[in-house]
Amino acid sequence: MDGLRWRSILAALGIAAALVWVVPNVVSFGENSWWPSKQKLNYGLDIQGGLHLVMGVDVxxxxxxxxxxxxxxxxxxxxxxxxxxxxxxxxxxxxxxxxxxxxxxxxxxxxxxxxxxxxxxxxxxxxxxxxxxxxxxxxxxxNDYKNRVIQQAIETIRNRIDEFGVAEPSISQQGANRILVQLPGMADAEKAKQLINTTAKLDFMIVDTSMQQATLQNLVNEAEKAGNYNLQSMKYSEYVAKINEDLKGKIPEKTAVYFEKAGNVTTIDAGAIPHLLRTDTDLGGGSLDDAFVGYDQYGAPQVSLNFNAAGAAKFADLTGNNVGKQMAIVLDKIVKSAPSIRDRIAGGSAVITLGSTGDRNKSMDEAKMISTSLRAGALPASLEQLEERRVGPTLGADALHKAMMGAYAGAALIVLFMLVYYKTMGAVASLSLAVNILSLFALMTSMGFTLTLPGIAGIALTIGFAVDANVLINERIRDEIRMGHGIQVAIKEGYSRAMSAIIDANATTAATAVVLLYFGTGPVRGFAVTLLIGIITSLFANVFVSKVIVDNMVYKFNFKKIAV
Structure with missing residues (x-):
């Protein structure tokens, strides 16, 4: 009896823990609520909608x-x-x-x-x-170098997406030079695209003063007129490449023309100031340790940078060798600022000033975007968006609704069958099945897993395995009763004799799920994860908990007969 009491306590604690994790999915609790868990189940792109992007990597x-x-x-x-x-x-x-x-x-x-x-x-x-x-x-x-470029790009994108708190983003390689990005439930798709598409390539470049600003502007205007193009009709990266190609031989060697957004416009294509910059300074974002939003003496947002040891030494040498000149801070070939170097700057710190936009909120957003990109690390390669699909929440909700209707109908039929065919033991099996589903959702929530439509298919298969276990147990109990054994012996031998078949079935299923999890990708992995969790919860609910319920009926409440 002591063993039964402890097993009953253990089963009750397991069910209580499951309830603690599941309830936040159906009841909203505030941050200061007394409820111990606030975590909710994550839903995949196919259920709640989101953003699907395919990015090309310039390997x-x-x-x-x-x-x-x-x-x-x-x-x-x-x-x-x-x-x-x-x-x-x-x-x-x-x-x-x-x-x-x-x-x-x-x-x-x-x-x-x-x-x-x-x-x-x-x-x-x-x-x-x-x-x-x-x-x-x-x-x-x-080949190894190219693969490392792709993997670094994937990790960098993942770090950037993590800044937005997207639950379970899917970021994977496609082919030799493509990256698939899926962001379930992304609320601000445009901001996510902006962050992903930003290469965050930071360079510190000395301004070449061998050519006057007016002369450089005239060369740019002449190149645009001769080529019949301008910044408004092209992507900025394509425009810069075209300008520098057309100006080759007209500007000094080891220099390039990059542009700064004029202070009185909102976008660079509305007003751009050309700068002639040296390309041999060799100091970029790879030398950074940290980047964060700070404030200048007037309270305006700015981006503060800290260099690592090697970067600090390079920065000190660069500023020391170019005192009196301007040093442009260039992000993605856009000149953010070009302060004058008054003295050698040691200590490894620098600041990107954003200029005056007239809108503090916009300045703050820009500062946050730059610091987020830099903190995640500069991409070694530029990215190009090749495909975009937005999965609407209506599609996801509709698919989820149909899946849920199917699950409800299936569960109702199973419960009805168990009650009609196995009577009292069928009711125990149905109750255990409810505990099984409750425990499955609790484990998925507590571990931060994402529920997808293939995952729902895994849950449906789990329910099938769970019912199969109860059928085996009930049939074994029937066999024992037919042999003339009492209810206590029938219950004991029924569970004992059914265990070998239950363990074998779950072990082979688990082995298959592990293979799918290891070799599969995307939906296949979601199915495998749900199946593995379902095996654990099935053994807990449909074997352990159901045995505890039946033992309490027989030994504690003295049931002399149980309809099977």
Whole structure:
């Protein structure tokens, strides 16, 4: 009897805990409410609606930038190693190809030895002539590098989305250069798209003063007129690329033209101020430790930046070597500000001022957006939106309503069948089934899982397994009664003999669910997770709890006969 009492207490505690987790899904509690749990079940994109985006990742652009950085490093390294080379260039930087030009054929051996010794896992020599050596990234290195770019982009997007508190976002790779983003229940879709599409590539660039502002503006106007385009008719990134291509040879080498939004307009395409910037400063967002919203002496919002140790040293050198010049703070090729460098800035801190917009709320929103993007980390590659679908809540609600109607109808038929066919034990089985469903939703809520339509299918299958367990138990009890055993022996032997079949069935189902969870993606994983949780709750409710109920009926309330 002591064992029955403790089992009864354990069952009651389990049911009470399930109620604690489930109730917030149907009753709204305030933050200061006495109820111990406030967490609610998350619903997937197919149920509550949300945003579906497919983003293209400019992987080739990252490889191009990596190749150009390597070329710059080689131009510094090779003279230090006394390796003679006339020039280092690349015809196909996006393919990771580098051409070494030597003055005479006798210098080729030294160049090849340098490549083999200093970059043995990165570069390979693929061909050569009397005066050139063509090297290229190893295929394995290039493929691994591209994959790391995609994975870094996925993690960065995930960090940014987490800032919005989206429950269970789905962010996964599609093919070689695409990322699928699904945001269930995203309330502010436009803001999410803005944050995802922002590459948050921060650069600190010195303003080139060799050309007057008026002259630069005239060159920009002439290029627009000759090419018959302007900022209003193109995306900003495409416009900047086109302008710099058209101005090649008209502006100094290692410079680029980027634009700043004029102070009296709301968008950059309504008014842009060109800046001629040096592209060789090599200080960007990768050197940042933190970015947060602060306030200037007049209380206006601004973005404060803290550099890591290496970034702080670079920043100190950059400001120290360019005292008296302007340093542009460039975010995604847009000049945010261009303060003058009055002295060497040590300590690793900097500020992005947003200028005067006339609207404090807009300035605050912009500051938050920039700091959020930078805090998540600068993307190594730019993103392009290839596809957008908004799943409306009406579709999700309709699908959920149909699924719920099907579940209610199925549950009603099961309960009716159990009551008619197994009578009292059928009522125990139905009560255990209710505890099973309650426990399943409680576990999903407490663990923060997301309920999707495939998950609802998993719940339906769980109910089937649970009923099957009770059918096995009841049939075993019937067998014992037919053999002339009393109700106590029949109950004991019935549960005992049915357990082996129940365990075998649930073990094989669990193994299948684990395989689906490990190898599956998206909806398949949602189905597998629900199925695994359902197996646990089925063993608790339809085996343990039902046995506790029956034992109490027989041993505590002295039932001499139970209709089966």
């Amino acid at each position: 080739d652009g990252v490889v191009r930038e990596s190749t150009n950085r390597l070329i710059a490093a080689l131009k510094v390294e090779m003279p230090k190693e006394n390796v003679k080379v006339a020039d280092i260039k690349s015809e196909k930087p996006e393919a990771g190809e580098i051409t070494f030009v030597v003055a005479q054929a006798s210098d080729k051996a030294a160049v090849e030895k340098f490549i083999a010794d200093k970059h043995p896992t990165q570069l390979q020599v693929v061909s050569s002539t009397d005066t050139t050596i063509l090297a290229r990234y190893f295929d394995a290195y290039l």
